[in-house]
Amino acid sequence: MLITWCLTLVGAVLIFIDVGGWVSSTPSLIHAIFGLCTTVLCFIQPIGAAFRPHPTARNRPLFNWIHWLVGNAAHICAVLALFFATPVAKAELPPWLDWILFGYVVLYVAVHLCLTIAGCISDSKGAERVNTFPLKDLNTSRSALNSVERRLDAPFSGFRKLLLFIHIVGVTAVTAAIIVIICLAPIEAQLSSLQKKIMSV
Known part of the structure; x- marks a missing residue:
């Protein structure tokens, strides 16, 4: 969080230096508003966490x-700022960049929904498993209990790990593509x- 906080602030300062102040044209203005909202929310988030x-x-x-709302609002504003960066003439970005961003949004929403559903099912399955835990296991040795605890991983944990891996690969690919396109x-x-x-040749 601290690294994101620092990089966001440094990026905002560099943009103001490069542009020479605030913008007034419509495409740049919309992009700048969402970018500024992202910066402000990102600045507030760790400060609020300090008073948890x-x-x-x-x-x-x-x-x-509140912490969840601010974090998600910053994320949404950041994605919208990327979408509205495409029509900005100074950025010189291709129109098909929007499709890459759209693919990222679809991936994020799909993974988020699947993880949420899997988490809810896992919680209910975990509650059932606790309620049906064999009484004889309570009389076993401590080493045996540790072995049981290691085997009894949360339900759907393998599925959630797979989703996390897919999400990491997808986000890394999209980030790399955007960096290359911008550079x-x-x-x-x-x-x-x-x-x-x-x-x-």
């Missing part, structure tokens, strides 16, 4: 919801130039 109440405190559920902007001209060089 004790787990047993009465207002801990309220904190959890080589305008990428279509760069690819055309590279193709001409290869054909001329």
Whole structure:
């Protein structure tokens, strides 16, 4: 969280230095508004976490919801800022970048829904397993209990690990693609130039 916090603030400062202040044109303005919202929310999030109440405190559920809301709002604003960066002339990004971002959104929503559903099913299965735990196992030695605990992993844990792996690979691929597209902007001209060089060899 601290690394994200620092990089977001540094990025915001560098953008203001490069642009020379605030923007006024419509495509850039919408992108800038979402970018600024992302920066502000990202700045608030770790500060709020520092004042996290004790787990047993009465207002801990309220904190959890606020912390969750701020984090998700920052994420949504960041994704929207990326979508609205495509029409910004200075960025020189190709229109098909939106399809890559759309693919990321679909992947994120699908993984999030699957993990949520799997978590709910796992909780209910775990409760059933606790209620039906064999009484004879309570009289076994400590080493035997440790062995049982290791074998009794949470239900659907393998499925959730697979989803996490797919999510990490997908996010890494999308991030790498966006970085390459931004660094080589305008990428279509760069690819055309590279193709001409290869054909001329």
